[in-house]
Amino acid sequence: MSETISSRTAAPLLFGMRADRVAVSVLFLANGFLVGSWAPKIPVLMDRLVITESTMGLLILAFGLGSIVMMPIAGALTARNGSAPILKVVSLLVVPLLLLLTLAPEILSTAVVIFAFGGLIGGMDVAMNTNAVAVEKRMGRAIMSSCHGFWSLGALLGAALGGLLLGSLGEVGHAIVVTLLAGVGTVLVLPLIAQDQPTPEAKAANKLKFPASPLPYLVGAMALFSMIPEGAILDWSALYLQRDHNASIELAALGFAAFSATMAIMRFAGDSIRQKFGAVNTLRVCGVFAMIGMAISAVAPTPQLVIVGFAIAGIGISNMVPIAFSAAGNLPGVPSGIGLSIVTVTGYSGILVAPSAIGFIAERTGFSPVLLGTAALIIVTLSLSSLARHADFSAD
Template identity: 60%
Template sequence: MPRIRLAVSLLFLMNGFMMGSWAPKIPVLKDRLGISEGMLGLLILTFGIGSLLMMPVAGGLISRLGSRRISKLMAACLVPVLLLLSLVPGLPLAFAALFLFGGFVGAMDVAMNANAVAVEKRMRRAIMSSCHAYWSLGALVGAALGGPAIAHFGEVTHAVLVTIAGLVILLVAWPMVMADHPHPEAEKEKLALPRSPLPWLIGIVALFSMIPEGSVIDWSALYMRNELGASVALSGYGFAAFSATMAIMRFAGDHVRDRFGAVKTLRVCTLLALVGLVMAGLAPSATIAIIGFALAGIGISNMVPIAFSAAGNLPGLAPGIGLSVVTFMGYSGILFAPSLIGFIAEHVGFSIIFTSIPLLFLVVLLLSGHAVHADATKN
């Protein structure tokens, strides 16, 4: 693997690892601070707000300074934040720490995706899907090891180990991260929302791809338990199948995209995701639902990476600006939409939810022609 590709893959791995390591700390933080579920929800919302606010800021900085500097800076800022969260003595500092955590995660997300676009251009081949696969792998490792580590070593020692691991990954990647050059006119431009409709249209593709993803993450287990009568153990298999097929297909997605092109790949993936979620929503049993979620994972796996590649290659627009718009719109779907979906599901049930959400994929199909910009990496 070329050094520049290894470096950006390690950035994705580290970001995912930090996010995965956060998940098992959530109930520990709740107990330590003695707060209610509602207050915990506000804390997690603060993470989302910090992330979304920093994404457009990162986009503007990338257009001036390049993605290498911002990726490395945000990664360095992110490394110690989980340790800080493990040491905060009260609620006000917990809110501040989670805002910073979300902000650094979001800003690094924009920057490392911009760097991946730059590496794609240098290599003249797709790498975005595998980069996102490394993120999924890092999140899986962080989440899987986090619970046992906290149980055996305690919250603070776990955070120290995570910090050391994150630092080691960053130090390995640090000298290899590819330098990219900001647009010549970037320093003269004012920070402003792009006037071109293209980043907003591709942002809709990302948004309508990530709302279903967030719905499966947050609600598939409850749906299988309450409406399909699955056992506690079996109810988690829907999301597990979804995650497994998504990770596998993200490692394969670059080769598929290079062979068939971004537009055709996006359309086929969208149709697979649509069929999978409808199958899950109409499933007469938990087993059929698991198969449906697995099929949806195959489909959704490469939809967002293609949208991000397209956003970083829009004509006349700095990659950081296009990516900041698309990541902002996409992640707002995965952070906030599931809450609204949960409220609706209280009245209509999750079967209708999972059957109806694929309507969003019809819009993705209508806009799929814009994915042609993702193939600019080959030019």
């Protein structure tokens, strides 16, 4: 899984670090920032369009379907052409869509933009994870957790800034600021990303077909039940805090912000933790923390304690998904782009499609039973945790 010392030291440097390492981290940051900026907009969007939780669930489903459609396409294209060219296209296309979503006047146009937004976020996700795997292999050590740490940091900034900007500048002002910040960061780093285009021989060897090995599908299931709780917090935490606990929009935005903060902190520490204790042990401990945090949020009597529960859940979920993705990019006999596309499609259905079902259920039962159910689902991830061994890098 490692390359020669000369290949590791030949990479261009930026601020004393590998330029390709910095570039892919900034793209994770930008992607997370856009998604985090979307979360606090949901209650505002519901009020503007005068829609219920069920209708909002359908719009969230459109976001998820867009990603599910685009992820396999992005995976196939990266397997044949490398992640760099795909990453450049989808990164530039996704930046203005949050602004377009804000300007959409009615439900139909909103659904179309949300579908496109979800598709490009998903395509970018596959491409940047594949690019991160390429950088991991060149460096000969794990970086995936810290890359996802930058995603969580971006989501934290997007969620926290979203609450402030929505309250002070309104929906349109918030969208303009978010678009400018994400656009500038993306444009600056795209020329520096790792160029991982395969040789003609590799293209011929990597046939675009579903692998016969069960490994990517099992790792995908492991990712799926790690990401359903994350999707529940991303899309419904603000509404849960507002409707069930009478929190203000500023306080409600802190639910996902606290979750993202602890995720970011633990993901930046996650590569070292995984290197020291192994991916399997790390995943299992994280799973226990995730279950405890979700349970606290479900039964907490005050909004402040709900936010504490989300923060504990963030500690647990932090490294479960990066470990699954790193394992997917290093499965024996499976090209990185194909393995990652299968795992991301399967896993992200938990963060993109499952929340729409959560909306329907929560409208009838409330959010507390749903959050308890998502905690129980993590047991599936723990039962498959031995597959995380493919995410281990040797100390060599």
